[in-house]
Amino acid sequence: MLFGYHWDTAHGEWAFALSILPMLLRGLLVTLEASVVGFFVAMVLGLILAVLKGARSRLVSWPATFVTEFIRDTPLLVQLFFLYYVLPDYGIVLPAFLTGALALGIQYSAYTSEVYRAGIEAVEPGQHEAAKALDIPPGRTFTHIVLPQAVPRVIPALGNYLVSIMKDVPVLSVVTVLEMLNVAKIIGDQTFDYLVPLSMVGGLYLILTLVASAFVRFVDVSLPKRGLPLR
Amino acid sequence: MHWVEFLKPLSEGAWVTIQLTVYSTILGAVMAFASGIGKLSPNWFIKGASVVYIEIFRGTSLLVQLFWLYFALPIAGDALGIDLRLPPVVAGVLALGLNIGAYGAEVVRGAIQAVSRNQYEAARALNFTPRQALWRIALPQAIPEMMPSFSNLAVQNLKDTALASLISLSDLAFKAEQLRNFYQNSETIYTIILFMYFGMALVLTAMMRILESSVGRWRRARR
Amino acid sequence: MTQPIIAFDKVVKRYGSHVVLDELDFTVAQGEKVTIIGPSGSGKSTVLRILMTLETISGGVIRVGGEPLWHEEKNGELAPAGEAHLRKMRTQLGMVFQQFNLFPHMTVLRNLTEAPRCVLGLSKAEAKARAEELLQLVGLTEHANKFPGQLSGGQQQRVGIARALAMRPRIMLFDEPTSALDPELVGEVLNVIRRLAAEHDLTMLLVTHEMRFAREISDRVCFFDRGKIREQGTPEEIFGNPQLDRTKQFLSAVTEGE
Numbered sequence: 001m002l003f004g005y006h007w008d009t010a011h012g013e014w015a016f017a018l019s020i021l022p023m024l025l026r027g028l029l030v031t032l033e034a035s036v037v038g039f040f041v042a043m044v045l046g047l048i049l050a051v052l053k054g055a056r057s058r059l060v061s062w063p064a065t066f067v068t069e070f071i072r073d074t075p076l077l078v079q080l081f082f083l084y085y086v087l088p089d090y091g092i093v094l095p096a097f098l099t100g101a102l103a104l105g106i107q108y109s110a111y112t113s114e115v116y117r118a119g120i121e122a123v124e125p126g127q128h129e130a131a132k133a134l135d136i137p138p139g140r141t142f143t144h145i146v147l148p149q150a151v152p153r154v155i156p157a158l159g160n161y162l163v164s165i166m167k168d169v170p171v172l173s174v175v176t177v178l179e180m181l182n183v184a185k186i187i188g189d190q191t192f193d194y195l196v197p198l199s200m201v202g203g204l205y206l207i208l209t210l211v212a213s214a215f216v217r218f219v220d221v222s223l224p225k226r227g228l229p230l231r
Numbered sequence: 232m233h234w235v236e237f238l239k240p241l242s243e244g245a246w247v248t249i250q251l252t253v254y255s256t257i258l259g260a261v262m263a264f265a266s267g268i269g270k271l272s273p274n275w276f277i278k279g280a281s282v283v284y285i286e287i288f289r290g291t292s293l294l295v296q297l298f299w300l301y302f303a304l305p306i307a308g309d310a311l312g313i314d315l316r317l318p319p320v321v322a323g324v325l326a327l328g329l330n331i332g333a334y335g336a337e338v339v340r341g342a343i344q345a346v347s348r349n350q351y352e353a354a355r356a357l358n359f360t361p362r363q364a365l366w367r368i369a370l371p372q373a374i375p376e377m378m379p380s381f382s383n384l385a386v387q388n389l390k391d392t393a394l395a396s397l398i399s400l401s402d403l404a405f406k407a408e409q410l411r412n413f414y415q416n417s418e419t420i421y422t423i424i425l426f427m428y429f430g431m432a433l434v435l436t437a438m439m440r441i442l443e444s445s446v447g448r449w450r451r452a453r454r
Numbered sequence: 455m456t457q458p459i460i461a462f463d464k465v466v467k468r469y470g471s472h473v474v475l476d477e478l479d480f481t482v483a484q485g486e487k488v489t490i491i492g493p494s495g496s497g498k499s500t501v502l503r504i505l506m507t508l509e510t511i512s513g514g515v516i517r518v519g520g521e522p523l524w525h526e527e528k529n530g531e532l533a534p535a536g537e538a539h540l541r542k543m544r545t546q547l548g549m550v551f552q553q554f555n556l557f558p559h560m561t562v563l564r565n566l567t568e569a570p571r572c573v574l575g576l577s578k579a580e581a582k583a584r585a586e587e588l589l590q591l592v593g594l595t596e597h598a599n600k601f602p603g604q605l606s607g608g609q610q611q612r613v614g615i616a617r618a619l620a621m622r623p624r625i626m627l628f629d630e631p632t633s634a635l636d637p638e639l640v641g642e643v644l645n646v647i648r649r650l651a652a653e654h655d656l657t658m659l660l661v662t663h664e665m666r667f668a669r670e671i672s673d674r675v676c677f678f679d680r681g682k683i684r685e686q687g688t689p690e691e692i693f694g695n696p697q698l699d700r701t702k703q704f705l706s707a708v709t710e711g712e
Contacts, residue, residue, distance in 0.1 A: 073386060073432035074425045075393035077404055082425065085417035170294040174397065181295055185302075194302035195310075202299060205291040353555035356506050357569040357621060358544045367568065371559045449559045452601040 002026075002186060009191050017196050020187055024200055027183035028208070034101050034179060035166045041105020042161065046112025051142075053117060072110035076171050079103050084175045100172035107168075108161055115161075119154035120146060152223045159216030163209055180204060234419050237410055241420075244406030245427055251320075251392040251402060252435070255327035256385055262332025267339025268365070281336070288333035294394055297326040301398045323395035331388045338380040342373035375447035382439035386432050393428075403427060457520050459484040459625060459657050460505065466513030467500055467681075474500050476681035477514065484624075485655040489668040489689075492678030493704060498661045501678075502627045505659070506549045507540050519546055519624070548623035552630040554610040556602040562589070562613050563598040566620050574621065581620075588616040592646050608639030612646055619650075626650070628660040640664070647671070665709055669693050677701045 003026045008019035052064035071079070080103040087094065094102070123146050131141040173182035184201045188194035262284075269281035288296065301322040308315025317325065346369045354364035396405035407424045411417055444451075460482040467475035474497045482488050490498045503509045504516065507523070515532065516523040525532040526539045535543075557565050566585035570576040576584070589595045592612040602610055611631055618626060628647065632640040644667050651658060651671040662668055668675060669689040676686040677698075685692065685701045696702045 070425075070429055073390070073436075074428045075390040075404065077393040077396070078407070078421060078425055078428065081408075082417070082421040085411070086421065089418065167292040170292045171394065173294075181292065181298065185298065188302060193306065194298075195304075195306040198295065198299045198303040201295055202287075202291045205295060206287070209290045349551065349553055349555045350557065352508050353551065353557070355508060356544075356547075356549040356551075357617070358541055358573045359569065360541075363572055367572065368557055372557075449601045449603070452603050 002183065007187060007191060009193070013196060016191075016193065017200060020197055020200070023183050023187065024180055024197065024204060027178060027180035027201075028204055030097070030177065031166065031169045031179040031208075034097065034104065034169045034172060034177065035162065037098075037101035038104030038108065038165050038169075039162045041102060042108035042112045042165070043158065045105055045109035047116055049109055049113035050116035050120065053113065054120065068110045068113050071106060076103060076107045076168055077174065079107055080171060080175060096172075096175045096177050100169075100175055100177045104165055104168060104172070108165055111161055112158060115154045115157045116150070118157075119150035122153060123149050155223055156216065156220045159219060162216060163212045166208060166212060167205070234423060237420060237423060240406050240410060241403060241424060241427065244401060244403035245431070247400065248389070248392050248402040248404075249431065251323060251327065251395060251400070252385075252389045252431075254324045255331065255392070256388050258324060258328025259331035259335055259384070259388065260381075262329060263335025263339050266332065267336040268343070270336065270340050271343060284329075285333045285336050288330050289337075293326065293330045293391055294397070296330055297322065297394060297398060300326050319395070319398045319400045322398060323392070323400050327388060327391055327395070330391070331384055334387075335381065335384055338377050338384070339373070342376040343369055345376060346372050375443070375450055378439065378443035378446065382436060382443065385435055385439055389432055389435055390428070456484065458482055458517075459486075459519055460659075461517040462501075462514065463517070464514040465504070465511055465516055467497070467504065467509065468512040474681055475504075475511075478682055480676070480683060482625075482657060482659065484657055487651050487658045487660070487671055487673045488676060489660045489662060489672040489674075490676045490678055491662070491665070491668060491704075491708075496678040497681045498678045499629050502549065502629045502659060502661060505625075506547055506627055507544055518543055545621070546624045547627060548618035548621055548625070549627040549629065550611070550614050550618055550631050552634050554602075554607070554614045554634075556610055556613055556617070558602050561599050561601055562594065562605070565602070565613060566617050569617070570620050584620055585616075588619055591619075591649070592616045593642075606639060607635045608642045611635065611643045615643075615646055615650075623656075625657040625659065628658065628662070630661050630663070632662065632664060663708065665693065665705075677704065679704070 002023045005022045006019065007023070008015045049064055049068050053061050053068065055061045055064070080100060083103050083106075084096070084099050087099070127145055127149070128141065131145050136145070169179050170181035172179055173185065176182070180201050184194075184197035187197045266281040266284050269277045270285065272278050272281070300317060301319065304322075305314075305316040343365075350368055350372065351364055354368045359368065392402055393404040396402050396408065399405065403424055407420050411420050414420070458481040460480070462478050462480035465475055465478045465480075466473070478497075478501070480501070490501065492498050500509060504511055505518070505523070511524050515525060521527075521543065522532060522535070523543050524535050524540075526535045557568070560568060563582070563585055566588060567576075567578070567581035570581040570584060571578065586595070586598070589598055592615060594609060594612055594616070597605060597609065597613075602613070605613070615631075631647065632643050635643065644664065647658075647660070648667075648671055650656060660668070660672070672689050674686060675689050675692040676683045677692060677696075677700075678684070679700055685696065685698050692701070693705065696705055
């Protein structure tokens with residue numbers, strides 16, 4: 001029994017599949033939640049890293065670059081374990097779900113920071129020159145001129161990472177987060193039938209990534225290409 | 232326990248990680264070219280098989296694929312009457328290779344399609360068969376284009392090998408877990424292996440860069 | 455009278471609703487050097503591309519060396535040609551492209567030997583010997599081991615000509631061979647084409663804007679406009695005494711720059 005539902009192993013494969021569907025869908029919900037939170041963290045952290053990497057002072061940009069590379073070149077699993085087991089030693093005790101989402105966000109912030117950097121650098125120098133000529137201070141130039149033009153440009157690439165994050169959520173199962181794969185594994189452990197639950201999870205993932213990709217494309221199409229309007 | 236004493240067992244794990252990476256990357260490369268080229272084939276069966284493979288392995292999670300091959304496949308085998316129990320090594324290499332191959336397929340396909348139509352016209356004018364044109368004219372020009380993406384995929388693959396520890400493969404992540412369970416020294420052990428993975432990634436990136444420059448020699452020839 | 459080596463019989467070429475070749479009748483005798491001139495979009499390059507089997511035809515029949523090109527004779531009737539037939543017919547034709555289209559990942563020598571070895575089955579030594587002969591013909595012997603990226607446009611085009619000649623075609627097609635070159639490099643390419651025209655009994659079909667050159671080497675000049683040949687004759691007739699107003703209009707616009 002899981003989430004209050006019972007599985008039915010007595011009436012053949014299809015009845016079994018139908019009976020575990022509600023459980024898997026609950027797991028899917030957790031998957032979605034973890035993805036969204038992780039994505040949000042990645043978006044925010046990535047922007048911070050991107051800004052730090054572009055700083056004029058090497059004292060700031062070099063460590064930022066090193067940290068980004070380090071995060072990018074090390075496995076999510078190990079980063080997750082690190083956060084899960086080491087943070088409590090420092091007095092930070094988070095629920096497993098948040099630790100997992102945080103780990104996802106950190107791992108992907110390394111990628112999103114690259115995307116932001118590319119978008120920022122793609123804003124033509126002419127814009128910077130015009131801002132300078134108009135005597136707009138650098139801070140305001142960045143927030144009001146560069147960023148509103150850079151962000152729409154990078155939405156498709158960022159959106160693709162949302163889909164990637166969804167595919168990495170199952171790693172969180174190692175710290176007991178009850179996402180889809182974990183639910184399937186528990187069902188399998190207890191009924192000795194792994195084939196049905198795992199195959200269903202695979203199918204659900206295909207549907208999930210299809211829908212998510214379509215959503216990202218929709219957002220990309222509806223966003224104004226020449227920059228977010230500022231009133 | 233002094234951290235240096237952790238290095239020996241961890242290095243054994245690192246060696247397994249390296250082997251896993253090498254084998255799965257080779258399998259991945261083969262699958263990438265087979266399905267990337269297959270997706271461009273006029274033969275609808277080959278094209279269909281390639282598309283199905285690519286969509287399934289890119290549309291689902293690697294860990295799901297790994298668990299499916301290790302836990303679910305044997306059950307399917309029992310139903311069919313064949314023994315499909317894969318040892319962890321085989322399941323690991325297979326899952327990693329098939330997964331990375333699906334991503335690589337898009338890189339291969341994109342690079343081949345990026346070769347200018349003019350090249351195909353010149354090949355046709357000289358009476359090359361379409362297969363000769365693909366292997367002798369298009370692919371050699373496409374491969375240097377693929378290298379930067381392949382480099383990223385190789386590092387991604389290295390990171391993904393850590394998941395194999397979850398089906399009891401004695402790689403670096405697995406060894407780390409063993410040590411941690413015994414000595415309870417999470418921070419030190421995880422820090423060490425994070426740096427070990429980082430080091431391996433840097434070496435891998437350097438190797439890919441050397442490969443990149445050797446296949447792209449003709450591109451740098453200038454007047 | 456001997457059969458023409460190229461014969462277009464009411465050939466039509468359509469791109470969607472746009473008609474590029476409009477029931478074109480056109481013949482070329484063996485060994486003849488024909489230049490096609492005309493405004494852009496008139497269909498000049500399309501004629502060459504269809505001959506080289508790079509484009510299909512929408513109607514009519516083309517015969518090369520007496521045999522249909524885009525059709526096969528099956529049981530006394532004409533059916534669309536299969537790839538095997540096209541490959542057989544292609545051996546008679548060679549083409550030089552406006553953008554040279556050399557293989558950038560191969561040295562000059564390999565550009566010249568690859569097709570003879572893979573397609574014609576020549577041995578490495580035979581192909582190399584042939585290639586060196588041709589490099590001498592086009593004056594590029596010392597560049598044999600360079601990559602196309604290391605050559606100037608004029609040098610690349612000369613390699614392009616040698617590469618096409620390496621397959622020993624009976625008919626050479628030149629699709630605006632100098633249009634993509636800087637003015638000072640045009641001469642070296644025209645020199646090679648001039649030598650070819652003088653020393654070999656190749657059939658040559660040339661599409662070009664170089665009017666003086668056309669006048670010099672052609673046996674016949676064809677003025678193309680809107681998918682058909684509007685006027686043709688010897689260079690003296692066309693350049694010296696054009697009959698149609700359209701021809702006069704075109705020639706005066708083009709020669710204004712010379």
